[in-house]
Amino acid sequence: MASKGSAAMLRQAQHEAQDELETMKRPTGRWGRNGPGSGALDRTISDVPLQVVYGPEDGSPGRYPYTRGIHPNGYRDRLWTMRQFAGFGTASQTNERYHFLLEHGQHGLSVAFDMPTLMGYDSDAPQARGEVGKCGVAIDSLADMEILFDGIDMGEITTSMTINGPACIALAQYVAAAEKKGIPRAKLGGTIQADILKEYIAQKEWIFPPRPHMRIIVDMIAFCTREMPKWNTISISGYHIREAGSTAAQELAFTLADGFAYVEACTAAGMDVDEFAPRLSFFFNSHIDFFEEIAKFRAARRIYARHMREKYGARNPRSWQLRFHTQTAGCSATAQQPENNIVRVAYEAMAAVLGGTQSLHTNSMDEVLALPTEKSVEIALRTQQVLAYETNVTNVVDPLGGAYFVEALTDEMERQAESYFAQIAEYGGVIEAIEAGFFQREIAEASYRYQRSIETRDRIVVGVNGFVHDVDEEAIDLLKITEATERAQARAVQDVRANRDAAAAARALEGLQAACRDPKENLMPHLIDCVNAYCTEGEIVDAMAKVYGRYTERAVL
Amino acid sequence: MDLLREFERQNPRALARAISLAEAGRGADLVRALYPRTGRAVTVGLTGPPGVGKSTLASALVREARARGKSVGVVSVDPSSPFSRGALLGDRIRLAEHFTDESVFIRSMASRGHLGGLAGATADAVLLMDAFGYDLVLIETVGVGQSEIAIAELAQTTIVALQPGSGDSIQVLKAGIMEIADVFVVNKSDHPMADQLRREIRSMMEMLHWTGWVPELVSTQALEGRGVDELVAAIERHVAYLNETGEIERRRRDAFSHQVRQLALGRLEERLDRALRAQPDDELDPYGAADRVVSQLWGE
Amino acid sequence: MADRPLRIVIAKAGLDGHDRGAKVIARALRDAGMEVIYTGLFQTPEQIVQTAIQEDADGIGLSILSGAHMTLFPLVVEQLRGQDAADIVFFGGGTIPAEDAKRLKELGVREIFTPGAPLQEIIDFVERECGKRRALVG
Numbered sequence: 001m002a003s004k005g006s007a008a009m010l011r012q013a014q015h016e017a018q019d020e021l022e023t024m025k026r027p028t029g030r031w032g033r034n035g036p037g038s039g040a041l042d043r044t045i046s047d048v049p050l051q052v053v054y055g056p057e058d059g060s061p062g063r064y065p066y067t068r069g070i071h072p073n074g075y076r077d078r079l080w081t082m083r084q085f086a087g088f089g090t091a092s093q094t095n096e097r098y099h100f101l102l103e104h105g106q107h108g109l110s111v112a113f114d115m116p117t118l119m120g121y122d123s124d125a126p127q128a129r130g131e132v133g134k135c136g137v138a139i140d141s142l143a144d145m146e147i148l149f150d151g152i153d154m155g156e157i158t159t160s161m162t163i164n165g166p167a168c169i170a171l172a173q174y175v176a177a178a179e180k181k182g183i184p185r186a187k188l189g190g191t192i193q194a195d196i197l198k199e200y201i202a203q204k205e206w207i208f209p210p211r212p213h214m215r216i217i218v219d220m221i222a223f224c225t226r227e228m229p230k231w232n233t234i235s236i237s238g239y240h241i242r243e244a245g246s247t248a249a250q251e252l253a254f255t256l257a258d259g260f261a262y263v264e265a266c267t268a269a270g271m272d273v274d275e276f277a278p279r280l281s282f283f284f285n286s287h288i289d290f291f292e293e294i295a296k297f298r299a300a301r302r303i304y305a306r307h308m309r310e311k312y313g314a315r316n317p318r319s320w321q322l323r324f325h326t327q328t329a330g331c332s333a334t335a336q337q338p339e340n341n342i343v344r345v346a347y348e349a350m351a352a353v354l355g356g357t358q359s360l361h362t363n364s365m366d367e368v369l370a371l372p373t374e375k376s377v378e379i380a381l382r383t384q385q386v387l388a389y390e391t392n393v394t395n396v397v398d399p400l401g402g403a404y405f406v407e408a409l410t411d412e413m414e415r416q417a418e419s420y421f422a423q424i425a426e427y428g429g430v431i432e433a434i435e436a437g438f439f440q441r442e443i444a445e446a447s448y449r450y451q452r453s454i455e456t457r458d459r460i461v462v463g464v465n466g467f468v469h470d471v472d473e474e475a476i477d478l479l480k481i482t483e484a485t486e487r488a489q490a491r492a493v494q495d496v497r498a499n500r501d502a503a504a505a506a507r508a509l510e511g512l513q514a515a516c517r518d519p520k521e522n523l524m525p526h527l528i529d530c531v532n533a534y535c536t537e538g539e540i541v542d543a544m545a546k547v548y549g550r551y552t553e554r555a556v557l
Numbered sequence: 558m559d560l561l562r563e564f565e566r567q568n569p570r571a572l573a574r575a576i577s578l579a580e581a582g583r584g585a586d587l588v589r590a591l592y593p594r595t596g597r598a599v600t601v602g603l604t605g606p607p608g609v610g611k612s613t614l615a616s617a618l619v620r621e622a623r624a625r626g627k628s629v630g631v632v633s634v635d636p637s638s639p640f641s642r643g644a645l646l647g648d649r650i651r652l653a654e655h656f657t658d659e660s661v662f663i664r665s666m667a668s669r670g671h672l673g674g675l676a677g678a679t680a681d682a683v684l685l686m687d688a689f690g691y692d693l694v695l696i697e698t699v700g701v702g703q704s705e706i707a708i709a710e711l712a713q714t715t716i717v718a719l720q721p722g723s724g725d726s727i728q729v730l731k732a733g734i735m736e737i738a739d740v741f742v743v744n745k746s747d748h749p750m751a752d753q754l755r756r757e758i759r760s761m762m763e764m765l766h767w768t769g770w771v772p773e774l775v776s777t778q779a780l781e782g783r784g785v786d787e788l789v790a791a792i793e794r795h796v797a798y799l800n801e802t803g804e805i806e807r808r809r810r811d812a813f814s815h816q817v818r819q820l821a822l823g824r825l826e827e828r829l830d831r832a833l834r835a836q837p838d839d840e841l842d843p844y845g846a847a848d849r850v851v852s853q854l855w856g857e
Numbered sequence: 858m859a860d861r862p863l864r865i866v867i868a869k870a871g872l873d874g875h876d877r878g879a880k881v882i883a884r885a886l887r888d889a890g891m892e893v894i895y896t897g898l899f900q901t902p903e904q905i906v907q908t909a910i911q912e913d914a915d916g917i918g919l920s921i922l923s924g925a926h927m928t929l930f931p932l933v934v935e936q937l938r939g940q941d942a943a944d945i946v947f948f949g950g951g952t953i954p955a956e957d958a959k960r961l962k963e964l965g966v967r968e969i970f971t972p973g974a975p976l977q978e979i980i981d982f983v984e985r986e987c988g989k990r991r992a993l994v995g
Contacts, residue, residue: 117926127899129873131872203875204875335971335972369952447881448885455975569910570941573913576913643893653896653897657901659906663908
């Protein structure tokens with residue numbers, strides 16, 4: 001998880017604002033001649049004219065199965081979005097930051113929550129010790145969400161929320177906060193990660209056992225499909241699977257398998273695939289093995305399109321198109337000679353772009369050591385800008401398509417993924433494979449193999465087991481979240497509990513529990529009732545856990 | 558530390574250290590000194606193939622026992638550590654909610670390097686927990702092989718946990734584990750194939766001739782705690798049966814002679830190994846060589 | 858080494874679920890011949906220390922990547938002292954800045970390993986320090 005220092009955030013905000021403005025200025029269509037800052041985007045730096053795409057008509061970009069991309073004109077129509085994710089401290093600290101970002105022209109906000117919020121604990125819970133406000137903002141109740149968006153027009157902006165286990169509660173809080181300002185839920189735009197399956201597989205931010213969690217997600221998707229037409233319902237994530245040590249093929253296969261599991265759960269609940277599929281999106285890792293990553297992205301689009309069309313019977317081309325966000329691999333960064341990470345991030349970012357990503361987060365060079373410095377955050381964003389505006393790799397769609405090596409590797413990724421799908425099917429599905437520890441074991445083995453290959457120097461990591469030199473560690477600026485923050489937030493949630501209508505809160509929680517027991521009921525309206533009664537996140541989770549139980553992992557070592 | 562004194566003062570570190578000594582084959586003096594205090598605890602064995610939710614079941618049993626005011630010792634045995642001398646023990650994870658309960662003591666054991674075999678060290682651990690004063694000692698072990706059957710013989714009541722829809726569970730039934738079970742548990746009882754498994758267990762039971770106790774069949778969904786009270790009731794009925802019929806004495810004798818046998822075997826094996834190493838390198842046939850070394854051993 | 862393998866508790870404290878490092882270390886120590894007891898995720902300092910005591914562990918390795926290290930490491934040290942178990946070798950790892958690592962070592966954490974630390978270095982440390990402890994307590 002990336003967290004940004006406060007000074008760094010200010011700087012980053014300026015860059016994001018700048019980027020947003022430039023995106024807005026850009027004309028649609030073949031923006032080559034008048035493109036920002038270059039004027040030569042349909043020709044090389046030496047004036048050689050360039051087509052938008054090379055190769056046969058058959059299988060060209062923008063056509064099923066989309067191996068070469070989902071847009072016929074690639075980045076000429078629309079550059080990827082440079083989306084850097086951030087958040088810290090209390091709701092009012094983060095709110096201040098959001099105002100700053102918006103004043104400088106940014107249209108989208110990205111909320112990073114702290115660990116207790118992500119795990120369903122209130123800030124005064126014993127489990128929250130030392131963690132409040134550390135990796136993101138603490139949101140205990142609707143009161144915090146109201147502060148977070150105080151003075152912000154929630155009907156105008158879009159918001160991305162990176163939260164999974166309690167995603168349904170965060171969404172309810174977001175809807176309630178907007179509606180208290182008179183903004184109807186139908187006007188709200190944004191994305192919520194809400195991908196619980198990869199939590200059991202890799203990131204471990206779960207609350208309930210898998211089956212009830214799936215029901216919650218289906219309820220969320222059904223609710224958004226019906227009532228929030230501008231909301232992206234889920235971001236199916238391989239990033240964390242890769243960070244946990246998987247191979248590229250495992251990341252690809254497990255993520256797509258998760259995606260298909262959501263599709264199956266929704267159709268089993270009676271939804272039409274074309275109703276919800278166009279608003280599913282993906283989130284991948286871009287690791288250091290350049291061509292393998294590009295092949296992975298290409299294979300992902302092809303496999304997804306085929307399964308969606310052939311297996312799930314989707315008819316709307318939008319349902320066949322895999323859209324994805326990418327983040328460079330945190331696990332490829334090294335604590336030794338951290339400046340080298342700039343170079344790694346640049347290659348990884350280029351792989352993501354050559355693979356056709358829709359948006360990109362570039363890591364800062366020193367995230368492996370601590371919260372990044374202002375300078376390193378700036379370099380991370382500049383890396384994307386150099387890529388977008390100087391290298392000209394955006395000129396031609398899928399420039400590596402047709403290369404023997406890349407096509408063969410793409411086929412191999414697909415073959416390995418299909419073989420994993422078959423193994424998962426033998427278990428009876430994703431949930432059964434999770435319960436049997438299949439994914440966890442595969443990942444643990446891959447990650448140990450990788451580590452061993454570094455120990456034995458079969459694989460060289462510059463500065464770690466090769467080209468090592470001893471240098472004094474540089475001092476780093478750190479963002480310190482003080483214990484005072486934790487105490488203040490704990491007091492705030494206690495105040496919320498003391499000052500609300502206790503009877504109304506109890507009634508709302510009872511209604512929620514009854515809905516949890518009734519599979520025909522959609523949970524979302526009941527969750528919105530609970531947050532409106534100022535039930536805290538911890539209380540809502542406890543109430544649901546009384547029905548669903550809490551998940552504990554089977555030891556997979 | 559003066560181990561015996563600390564043990565008597567109910568210092569859990571002393572119990573922990575005592576089990577370590579037993580594992581290293583150095584527990585004899587301690588067990589001797591503490592043996593008169595054993596025999597009070599109810600000992601329950603829990604076994605079954607991997608993945609049936611045994612640890613979850615163990616955790617639920619501990620919770621139920623604690624709710625009834627009983628203190629619990631758990632020996633969690635992992636006999637599956639095939640490489641070097643190292644082992645990776647993760648069965649505690651499911652028991653995490655009991656880690657800070659002073660009336661619960663959990664010990665993980667690996668399989669290698671135990672003089673007198675794994676069962677020998679496990680037996681010592683059970684005796685030590687019994688002597689320390691735990692009301693219930695739960696012996697949990699993964700797998701379906703001989704070592705589990707040996708461990709089961711340590712317990713007064715043996716629970717065999719199985720799960721629906723798994724080939725392993727059927728294999729276990731066929732592998733002669735019927736004879737050691739006092740209580741069968743079909744865990745994950747909400748699985749669509751749970752009924753089928755229950756039928757298979759019943760039909761296999763019908764093929765055997767039972768005298769005295771007939772194994773009970775209980776269904777649980779341990780993750781949600783369902784059926785665990787029935788499991789406890791079944792255990793209690795079995796314990797009552799053992800006490801009423803005097804069978805308990807036979808079980809204790811069995812456990813005792815089992816342990817004696819293990820210890821004796823361990824010592825014999827050691828002497829045998831020594832004697833084998835000392836054999837001259839002549840051209841005897843294997844039968845002749847075996848006769849010679851055995852007669853040397855008896856003559857020692 | 859003594860007549861039984863070293864026993865090491867590998868623990869994850871706090872709310873972060875990033876167990877890749879902890880699992881790699883656990884496997885490496887196992888392959889080096891140790892008995893490794895893995896506690897699973899989300900353990901409190903109290904749970905970790907109780908586990909180490911009941912398992913008669915020679916060492917505790919704690920991994921934290923959530924930024925809560927300055928809260929949780931000192932709590933484990935405090936618990937070990939309170940339980941008269943400060944002889945257990947307590948070491949840790951995670952994204953821990955050098956100045957924090959220094960403070961933690963002053964407080965009684967024996968060593969802090971940061972990302973990229975070679976496995977062999979960690980194995981050597983555990984064998985050396987826990988071996989010394991074993992020689993003392995038997």
